Amino acid sequence: MHYLVLLLDLGGTFVFAISGAMVGIRRRLDVFGVLVLSFAAGNAGGITRDLLIGAVPPAAIADWRYVVVSVVAGLITFLWYPITNRFGREVLWFDAIGLSFFAVAGAEKALAHGIHPMMAALLGMLTGIGGGILRDVLVSGIPTVLRADIYxxxxxxxxxxxxxxxYLGIPPTVAAVVGGVLCFVLRFMAIRRGWHLPTAWSAQDVPSPDPARPENENG
Amino acid sequence: MHYLVLLLDLGGTFVFAISGAMVGIRRRLDVFGVLVLSFAAGNAGGITRDLLIGAVPPAAIADWRYVVVSVVAGLITFLWYPITNRFGREVLWFDAIGLSFFAVAGAEKALAHGIHPMMAALLGMLTGIGGGILRDVLVSGIPTVLRADIYxxxxxxxxxxxxxxxYLGIPPTVAAVVGGVLCFVLRFMAIRRGWHLPTAWSAQDVPSPDPARPENENG
Amino acid sequence: MHYLVLLLDLGGTFVFAISGAMVGIRRRLDVFGVLVLSFAAGNAGGITRDLLIGAVPPAAIADWRYVVVSVVAGLITFLWYPITNRFGREVLWFDAIGLSFFAVAGAEKALAHGIHPMMAALLGMLTGIGGGILRDVLVSGIPTVLRADIYxxxxxxxxxxxxxxxYLGIPPTVAAVVGGVLCFVLRFMAIRRGWHLPTAWSAQDVPSPDPARPENENG
Structure with a gap:
């Protein structure tokens, strides 16, 4: 199971590192800034999980492969930007795959460290969304993770x-596949069909007090 | 004393989770994003404290009650938003109560872990302000915590x-009440009377270089 | 070597605390908010490093001198703001010194905790840039660290x-001096000569798709 977590973790890291690099490039960071953002997006979720469950030093620090995977993903995205840039929509699928990998890996690892089942599920979620949150906070946007449809x-x-x-005694590999597929399908359908959850405004059918508020504009 | 910390912690979590939910709703997050922000606002201070004093996994991860309290507070705020929305000013009082709970609980717990007294006081402060800081950073504003009058x-x-x-041998329960009341009264008077600390501009009576800069105005 | 790390750490803390205070003053925080930002800028890098290598509680929490140094630096900057404000350019040199101190101290400490050499170098970098990142995120800007020329x-x-x-068996004191000077000179030349790394746009000579794009809407 250790091997399963490692594989899922590295896969998720690769995919999220690409998303981090794309955001960095769009914000016109230099190549090194892009790589820092790749690493942050690819590893913040796993590092936070490991700090919270007491697995110190976190895997992404103890094991050099996480950095290498992040840097390779960042460099590919940077060097082939005229090409990768065209895959705007496709990146969403990659991102959904990364989310699935991390959600599953995060829950498995938390369980292996004896965390309460409800918290293990939430730590799986945090592993999945942590990297995207740090990525967006670093370029000072509201995390899309908090706004995107069913993410x-x-x-x-x-x-x-x-x-x-x-808890049902089903082997972890099977659980990982089923859980990963469920996560991916939910996210896929949300993107395709525009599924989304209610906001307080829509739920209450009350006009928003700030319909055209530009969010925020410091620099 | 463990029980005292738990009670104060959960009380503070509940109140700050409400403030997190209100900010999330105003930023038009969906119901799940609102709950994530509730949890972040209600628990970031305590989690940071626990990581820093080496109490791993943090209480908010090891104990499922923190999540439940956060989610309940978030759902109440979300579902009754047309009502809760009217309590703009009242939220400040709730927030002041949460601040008092966390400041006291944070200092008690840091002392119990053998932290240097000056640092224990600062960790109490951090426990109080951490949740509000993360809440505001996630919706990309300057933390009101850093700007609000005597917070x-x-x-x-x-x-x-x-x-x-x-260090004077006074029982922790008494200390918690006195400390909590002092924190609340200070914050209460600051809101009521507009007490505030000097800025460098006011102190020096020098015109600001950016007088009409909008900055940002959540809260 | 413990003493060497302490000295470099405190030196870096002092210098970065000044930069944090200056940013806080410009954003019109009150004196207490300025001190919080001083502490954040001066210690976030070291605290993050210590959490990641498992040195808990982090030095900046276990040892009261870090707070004292941060507060003194913040107060000096605050009280003498009409004077310190004039040193816009000079602050960059201070900042470069702090960066050098932290980069060296961070790498030494990570090695002392048995971290893989490549990761130790990256943790040195993180120690150097962590404080500046938190400082800028707290006032909701894109971290200059990610944009500045060769930082x-x-x-x-x-x-x-x-x-x-x-790994070559060279004494740590010598290594610290050589490493620190190299870091400082690189940063110095980058500022003086405008050295910078390529962005994806410049590298590819492709027009940016979003020349005036205000904030962010990835996903």
Whole structure:
């Protein structure tokens, strides 16, 4: 199971590092800034999980492969930017795959460290959304993770499958596949069909007090 | 004393989770994003404290009640938003209560882990202001905590009472009440009377270089 | 070597605390908010490093001198703001000194905790850039660290010297001086000569798709 977590973690790191690099490039960071953002997006979720469950030093620090994977993903994105830039929509699929990998890996690792099942599912979710949150905070936007259609919820669903399977005695590999697929499908459908959860405004059918508020504009 | 910290912590979590939910709703996050922000606002201070004093996994991860309290507070705020929205001013009082709870609980717990008294007082302050800082950073504003009239200072005053009492042999329950009340009163007076600390501009009576800069105005 | 790390750490803390205070004053925070930002800028890098290598509680929490140094630096900057404000350009030199101190201290401490050499160099870099990142995120800007000409790279170069010297058997004091000077000179030349790394746009000579794009809407 250690091997399973490692594989999922590295896969998720690769995919999220690409998303970090793309955001960095769009914000016109130099190549080194882009690589820092690749590493942050690819590893913040896993590092936060490891700090919270007491797995110190975190895998992304103790094991050099996480950095290498992040840097390779960042360099590919940077060097081939005229090409990668065209894959605007496709990046969403990559991102959904990364989310699934991390949600499953995060829940597995938290369970292996004896964390309470409900918290293990939430830590799986956090592993999935942590990298995207840091990525967006560093370029000072509201994290898309908090706004995107059924994003964190998809991660929580996938992680919950892993946790439930653990208590039902289902083998972790099977649970990882089922949980990962569920997370991906939920996110996929949300993107495709525009599924989304209610906001307080829509739920209450009350006009928003700040319909055209530009969010924020310091620099 | 463990029980005292738990009670204060959960109370503070509940109140700050409400403030997190209100900010999330105003920024038009969906219901799940609102709950994530509730949890972040209600627990970031305590989690940071626990990581820094080596109490791993942090209470908010090891104990499922923190999540439940956060989610309940977030859901109440979300579902009754047309009502809760009217309590703009009242939220400040709730927030002041949460600040007092956390400042006291944070200092007690840091002392119990053998942290240097001056640092224990500062960790009490950090416990109080951490959640509000993360809440505001996630929606990309300058933390109101850093701008509001006598906010962090009130938390530091309350935490300092707890630390002083510890060294004077005063029972922790008494110290918690006195420290909490001091924090609340300071914050209350600051809001009511507009008490505030000097800025470098006011202190020096020098015109600001950016007088009409909008900055940002959540809260 | 413990003493060497302490000295470099405190020196870096002092200098970065000044930069934090200056940013806080410009954003019109009150005196307490300015001190919080001083502490954040002066210690976030070291605290993050210590959490990641498992040195808990972090030095900046376990040892009261870090707070005192931060507060003194913040107060000096605040009280003498009409004077310190004039040193716009000079602050960059101070900042470069702090970066060098932290990069070297961070790498030394990571090595002392048995971290993999490549990761130790990266942790040295992180120690150098962490404080500036938190400082800028708290006032909700894109961290200058990620945009400035050869900033993180200079820190990585300095830290790499320390790590290499460790494996070549060169005494840590010598390594610290050489690494620190290399970091400072690189940063100095970058400022003076406008050295910078390529961005994806400049590298590819492709027009930016979003020349006047205000904030961010990835996803």
């Amino acid at each position: 964190a919820l998809a991660a929580l669903a996938g992680a919950s499958v892993v946790v439930s399977a653990h | 962090a200072l009130a938390a530091l005053a309350g935490a300092s009472v707890v630390v002083s009492a510890h | 993180a790279l200079a820190a990585l170069a300095g830290a790499s010297v320390v790590v290499s010297a460790h």
